[in-house]
Amino acid sequence: MSASRIPLPVMQVRGVSKTYRLGEVEVHALRGIDLELRAGELVVILGASGSGKSTLLNILGGLDIPTRGEVRYRDHVLSDASDRELTRYRREHVGFVFQFFNLLPSLTALENVELVTEIAEHALSPREVLERVGLGDRLHHFPSQLSGGEQQRVAIARALAKQPDVLFCDEPTGSLDYPTGKRVLEVLARANRELGTLVVVITHNAAIAAMANRVVRLSSGGIAEIRVNPVQASAEAISW
Amino acid sequence: MSRLHRALLRDLWHLRGQVFATALVVSVGVGAFVTMVSTYRSLAAARAEYYSTYRFADVFASLKRAPDSLAVSLRLIPGVSAVQTRVAENVVLSVPGLAEPASARLISLPGGEQGGDSLNRLHLVSGRYPAPQSDDEVVASETFAAANSLAVGSRIGAILNGRWRELRLVGLALSPEYVYEVGPGMVVPDNRRFGVLWMNAEGLATAFSMKGAFDDLCLSLARGASSRDVIDAVDRLLAPYGGLRAYGRADQPSNRFLTDELGEIEVNATYIPAIFLAVAVFLVYTLLARLIAIQRSQIALLKAFGYANLRIGMHYLEFALLIVGLGLAVGLILGGYFGAGLIRVYQQYFHFPVLRYRLGVSLILFATAIALAAAVGGSLTAVRRAIRLPPAEAMRPEPPRSFQAGVLDRAGLMRRLDTVTKAIVRNLARRPWRAALSMLGIGAAVATVVVGRFMFDAVNALMAVHFDSAQREDVTVTFNETRSRGAVTSLRELPGVLRVEPFRVMPALIRAGHREERASVLALRPSDTLRQLVDARRRRIDVPAKGLVLTRKLARMLAVGEGDHVFVEQLDGRRRQFTAAVVRLSDEPVGLSGYMDADALAGLLGEDAPISGALLQVDKSREPALYASLKRTPAVAAVSIRSATLQTIREIMNRSFILMTIVMTGFGIVLVAGVVYNSVRIALSERGNELASLRVLGFTRGEVAQLLLGEQALLTLVAIPVGCALGALICRLLVPAFDRELFRLPFALTGATFGFASLVALGSAGLAACVVGGRIAHLDLIAVLKSRE
Structure with a gap:
């Protein structure tokens, strides 16, 4: 395989460890992780609670820095970046989808998206993105007037509207019911397909792994397995 | 200590910033109240004691001249208990070390003896009374002597009835007639250029050709006698003798000033603490409401464990009582300290033999009752909410805050705003009462600062009218009696x-x-x-x-x-x-x-x-020569010099009004900082997750701060004009209190005052915001990914 045919790595993780001090105890959340994330991929990071998947997401997403090892985003080294540099990284290159949506309750769906596009350089039209996630008729509703699934789709639209290079989704279906969760996954898959956004989903729900290009399974802070799915299942096809 | 009490202390410690801010507002309110009420009571008590011990007269009168025998008729007026006739003259003095001539009221001492049943008795501070046969020994008011560095043994020159005399100070004294020592027609004391001298009746009568006669009198009333009736009777008796209408204590200049001052303190003692305690009630309410919202599940748990509603209600009430109690304790100490300080300030203007600072038990109890009422008032609604919370509902997290399109949205006003501003406006509009009360709190602070500067502006305006338009002379010379127009010629010949x-x-x-x-x-x-x-x-x-x-x-x-x-x-x-x-x-x-x-x-x-x-x-350049001549011009009874008066007024303004400005500005800063700090802390507590998620999305600290502090900035900006208007209104209401016979303060406020008040509000709001804003750096970005609400 020649380098030119494989998509370039967007993110490179080399020997990353993370240690917390909890009182007297040292907790090794991550131990020597090596990982590459490539443009246009849909990666599912799978693991039980305590496996270190959240810590890995925090480090990849520029919310935290590793104790040891190196994290690169293209030619930026994130592992020793300052708070200011990490903020810029998140602002310009990263989209986040949270388990609990975290929309501003005081803003409508449209305004929640606009809040992000106002500070982005190459933003998409907020209306179009909301239409793309199927909320064209809910633009002027406040979060409290939307269902959980709708709120999560607003959150996805908010994340996608600024055309991020990487979209991190932390248990995106975690607080949704089954059909709504599937609908949200469908939206994520479409974004990956149509916009070519690198999507990283972390979840403990193994069923979701079927829709990934690659599945990274974490266990006790280390990578237990990296599996490549030859064929990606559609969101409709998976069930849990 | 029960577990619940331990939790209480832990909560207090956890919320120490807001506890401190709220307690600070309480302490300033209590402090201001205690300061002013204790000052009022101390002054009033000192006055009552002084007047009764030194037998301050009830009725006063001046006349041209009447024989001593008239005293018998005066004594027979029903309701009169004692009469003291005397000779009192205005004289011009030449005081060593003072370029300008000074004026003095020269009053006879009854028969050289003090004590007995004489009225307006002197309090001899040092030296002695004039010897019985002396005709050049005087007792001087201590205030005048101190201002001119005179002591027992000093000599001053005086023109008595047209003749130059040298007088020797043998004693220094205070008189209940001159607690506030101002000359005739003067508004502010000028202790260098006006004083009171007491001389033997015999000597004084001889000097002014008043032997066997009097031209001034004072009398005391029998218990229950009508001052009005006695005054009328005195006037009837004195009319043939050139009586100039008798007047009661209420119109006696020194007593009048003291009464007016006490009235002012009373007004200040009412509205200033009221503003602070109202703000404190609001702060206690918001703090407790937030605490109860955070501790919903904890409350539910306690109820599930079987804690009675009453016990839980008491728990939060205790929380409020502890905060207010802390403020109260500090406030009482502050009040005692500043009250004693204010009494020392008053000692410069009001002269009592004994002016003791009193902080009575009753005042402490009164302040405590008010503060406790504020604590209960502030916690009532919030505590009721905690009591009413059904355990099952309380176990669930608080439902998400719901917003709906409001009036502003429907009117299309929101469309033009950027998204951050929309969020700010909606957050304010969602809790209109809280926003309005916060705004009013800040507005009250602005008003306090405006009121603090009012005296400055009003007196400046008064002086501008008085000295620039109404009285433009450099020197006023008053003769001891009316003269023919020929006297003008001799004045014209004076130097300069x-x-x-x-x-x-x-x-x-x-x-x-x-x-x-x-x-x-x-x-x-x-x-x-x-x-x-x-x-x-x-x-x-x-x-x-x-x-x-x-x-x-x-x-x-x-x-x-x-x-x-x-x-x-x-x-x-x-x-x-x-x-x-x-x-x-x-x-x-x-x-x-x-x-x-x-x-x-x-x-x-x-x-x-x-x-x-x-x-x-x-001619300004020849003033010294003119003053030297006036000191020795026989017919002159009083000289008043514009530049000296202006200087005196400026000195007093600088001394007391600047102090007032500083104190009121301090009050304003505490109010604004207290309100803004608490509001921002509560906003941060309510919306911490929201803000942290924005940080995750790549918003800078500055942008997040804008969203958090924008509300308070907007409230402060709205509060400034409201506060200026409120301040102007309070000043307008204060104006009638200064609508007096001697002077009338105009309703005047300058742009500088409004500007200053606005800057104080912006500055202290900014400061409070910065203190809380620093916490944005410590928002937990990771926790927000996992936590709900």
Whole structure:
């Protein structure tokens, strides 16, 4: 395989460890992780609670820095970046989808998206993105007037509207019911397909792994397995 | 200590920033209350004690001259318990070390003996009373002596009845008649240039050819006697002797000033603490409401464990009581400290033999009751909410805050705003009461600062009218009695005199219907330029050829207006009476007078236009020579110098008004900082997750701060004009308190005052915001990914 045919790595993780001090105890959340994330991929990071998947997401997403090892985003080294540099990284290159949506309750769906596009350089039209996630008729509703699934789709639209290079989704279906969760996954898959956004989903729900290009399974802070799915299942096809 | 109590202390510690801010507001409110009420009580108690111990008289009167035998008739007036006749004269002094001539009130001491049943007894601070046979020994008021560095043994020159004399200070004393030591017609004490001297009756009577006679008297009333009836009887008795109308304590200058000052303290003791305690109630409420919201599940758990509603309610009430109790304790200490300090300030102006600071138990209990009422008032709604919370519901997290399109959205006003501003406006609009109360709290602070600067502006405005438009002379010379116009010539010959405008002041009784006021009628000439009558807009009013101009305040007291007629009774000379039309009202801010054309008045009185004194315009470079001459001009009873008066007023303004400005500004800062700090902390607690998620999305600290602090910035910006208006309103309400016979403060506030108040609000809001804003750096970005709400 020649380098030119494989998509370039967007993110490179080399020997990353993370240690917390909890009182007297040292907790090794991550131990020597090596990982590459490539443009246009849909990666599912799978693991039980305590496996270190959240810590890995925090480090990849520029919310935290590793104790040891190196994290690169293209030619930026994130592992020793300052708070200011990490903020810029998140602002310009990263989209986040949270388990609990975290929309501003005081803003409508449209305004929640606009809040992000106002500070982005190459933003998409907020209306179009909301239409793309199927909320064209809910633009002027406040979060409290939307269902959980709708709120999560607003959150996805908010994340996608600024055309991020990487979209991190932390248990995106975690607080949704089954059909709504599937609908949200469908939206994520479409974004990956149509916009070519690198999507990283972390979840403990193994069923979701079927829709990934690659599945990274974490266990006790280390990578237990990296599996490549030859064929990606559609969101409709998976069930849990 | 029960577990619940331990939790209480932990909560207090956890919320220490807000606990501190709230307690601070309480402590300043309590402190201000205790300071002012204790000062009031200390002054009032010192006055009562002074007046009774030193037998301050109840009724006072001056007259031209009456035989001592009249005292017997005075004593027989029903309701009179004691009478003291005396000789009292205005004299010009030459004080060593003082360039300008000083004025003094020279009063006779009864028979050289002190004690017995004499009224207005002196409190001898040092030295002794004049020896029985002496004719050059005097006791001086301690205040005057101190201001001029005079001591027992010092000598001062004086013109007594036209003759130069050297007087020797043998004692220094205080008198209940001069607690506030101002000369006739003066508004502020000028202790260097006005003093009181006491001399042996014998010596004084000899010097002024008053042997066997008196020209001044005071008397005390029997218990239950009517002051009004006695005054009328005294007036009837004194009328043939040139009586100038008797007056009671209420009109006695020193007592009047003291009473007015006490009234002012009382007003301040009411509205300032009220503002603070209202804000404290609001802060306690918001703090407790938030605490209860955070601890919903904890409350549910306690209820599930079987804790009674009452116990849980008490828990939160205790929380409020502890905060307020902390503020109360600090406030009591502050109040005691500043009260004692304020008493020391008052000691510079009001002179008592003993002015002890008293902080009574009853005041402490009263302040405690008020503070506790504030604590209960502030916690009632929130505590009721905790009690009513059903355990099952409380176990669930608080439902997400719901927003709906509001009036602003429907009106299309929101469309033009950027997204961050929309969020800010909606957050405010969602809790309109909280926003309004926060805004009012900040507004009250702005108002406090405005009120603190009001005296400054008002006195400046008063001085501008008084000294620039109304009284423009450099020196006023008053003769000891009316003179012929020829006296002008000798004044014109004094060194440095550029212009002389003689005037005649006629003491008079002005009557309209059943109302009557004692006032002077000033006779002016059309050519006069130094003394001018002005209207409310500072425009010159010409003295009409016929009829009377009245000071508006005097007209109001007499209930007359332009076109009405008044009855004027001359109180000196031939005691003529005439009716005059009120032609115009004038608006000079100092003094009460009627004004007439000099020739017209002379015609009515059948006089040859005598003069009482003259206004001088002088060459500044020759002032020392002029002052030296005036000190030895025989006929002069009083000299008043404009530049000296101005300087005195400026000094007093600088001393007391700057202190007032500093204190009120401090109050404003505490209020704004308290309100803003608490509001931002609560906003941060309510929306911490929201803000942290924005940080995750790549918002900078600055942008997140904008969202968090924008609300308070907006509230502060709205509060500034509201506070300025509120401050102006309070000042407007205070103006009548300064609508006095001696002076009337105009309603005046400058742009600088509003600007200053605005800057104080912005500065302290900014400071409080910065303190909380620093916490944005510590928002937990990771926790937000996992936590709900």
